[in-house]
Amino acid sequence: MKNTVATLQAQKDNHDKITMLTAYDYSTAKLMDEAGINMLLVGDSLGMVMLGYEDTLPVTMEDMIHHTKAVSRGAKNAFVVGDMPFMSYQTSIYDAVYNAGRLMKEGRCHAVKLEGGMSVCPQIKAIVEAGIPVVGHIGLTPQSVNALGGFKVQGKSEEAARKLIEEAKAVEAAGAFSIVLECVPAKLAELITASLRIPILGIGAGVHCDGQILIYQDMLALFSDFTPKFAKQFANVGALMKQAFADYIKETKEGAFPGPEHGFKIDDEVIEKLKQ
Numbered sequence: 187m188k189n190t191v192a193t194l195q196a197q198k199d200n201h202d203k204i205t206m207l208t209a210y211d212y213s214t215a216k217l218m219d220e221a222g223i224n225m226l227l228v229g230d231s232l233g234m235v236m237l238g239y240e241d242t243l244p245v246t247m248e249d250m251i252h253h254t255k256a257v258s259r260g261a262k263n264a265f266v267v268g269d270m271p272f273m274s275y276q277t278s279i280y281d282a283v284y285n286a287g288r289l290m291k292e293g294r295c296h297a298v299k300l301e302g303g304m305s306v307c308p309q310i311k312a313i314v315e316a317g318i319p320v321v322g323h324i325g326l327t328p329q330s331v332n333a334l335g336g337f338k339v340q341g342k343s344e345e346a347a348r349k350l351i352e353e354a355k356a357v358e359a360a361g362a363f364s365i366v367l368e369c370v371p372a373k374l375a376e377l378i379t380a381s382l383r384i385p386i387l388g389i390g391a392g393v394h395c396d397g398q399i400l401i402y403q404d405m406l407a408l409f410s411d412f413t414p415k416f417a418k419q420f421a422n423v424g425a426l427m428k429q430a431f432a433d434y435i436k437e438t439k440e441g442a443f444p445g446p447e448h449g450f451k452i453d454d455e456v457i458e459k460l461k462q
């Protein structure tokens with residue numbers, strides 16, 4: 187069944203957990219879609235896990251469109267969300283609508299996501315009015331890493347927790363159909379999830395959110411620069427890949443690969459004639 191804004195809202199209303207993973211390419215998106223994932227996020231985290239930058243700030247609209255196109259082609263039933271990169275929406279309402287439109291029109295995603303609370307509500311409202319569904323993103327907002335002083339848990343003090351609740355309500359009121367809540371204490375996330383009508387997608391925000399989102403390289407151990415506490419390793423695909431690469435190198439050096447079954451034949455007669 188195809189996932190839509192309406193089916194995702196129904197999942198919250200029916201206490202049926204929403205599942206979301208990041209994807210950045212066609213083949214991986216297809217595997218996740220076939221496994222039955224509800225939502226795919228083409229995250230600007232691609233700057234870190236796919237391109238090797240140390241944060242998400244250098245990611246461009248062109249990077250996002252390129253990867254969103256690939257993921258959209260691999261997603262049959264999953265609801266695809268394209269992440270708005272740093273400085274594609276903070277600068278003005280015009281930029282926000284223009285770039286959200288590009289991501290949807292060229293990338294063929296079903297919704298866009300942008301980071302921030304009250305400060306980006308005018309942008310959320312304008313994008314939604316253009317007919318583009320918006321996912322909000324509050325708590326740890328990685329595009330503000332320099333302002334936050336690192337990738338740290340958010341909303342621990344009473345003041346910070348109150349501000350986060352206010353931000354969640356403001357983003358909902360601005361018209362977002364869902365919110366990603368990143369790196370906040372589980373009990374605060376539970377409170378926020380209970381106070382909002384729209385689905386809350388948690389990452390490092392405990393089990394009481396309406397759904398979960400994870401970076402796929404983290405769950406498969408494909409990324410080793412750092413490991414957030416919330417990154418559960420579901421399989422060690424990284425180790426499997428490294429072993430397969432080592433086996434390929436070894437067999438190639440030994441002449442064990444390729445075998446006759448991996449090649450093409452020609453009539454011996456032809457070869458004899460060539461040798462004459």
Ligand SMILES: Nc1nc(=O)c2c([nH]1)NC[C@@H]1CN(c3ccc(C(=O)N[C@@H](CCC(=O)O)C(=O)O)cc3)CN21
Binds near residue numbers: 234326337369412414
């Ligand atoms: N591979 C990867 N996984 C992610 O979850 C992720 C990215 N990249 N890139 C974009 C952002 C950055 N994020 C991060 C990065 C690091 C931590 C981290 O190491 N956090 C500490 C918390 C420290 C504290 O207690 O404040 C941790 O131990 O989890 C968390 C989120 C989440 N996103």
Ligand SMILES: CC(C)C(=O)C(=O)O
Binds near residue numbers: 230269368
């Ligand atoms: C951490 C998730 C929610 C994200 O925004 C990304 O992958 O870019």
Ligand SMILES: [Mg+2]
Binds near residue numbers: 230269
């Ligand atoms: Mg992001």
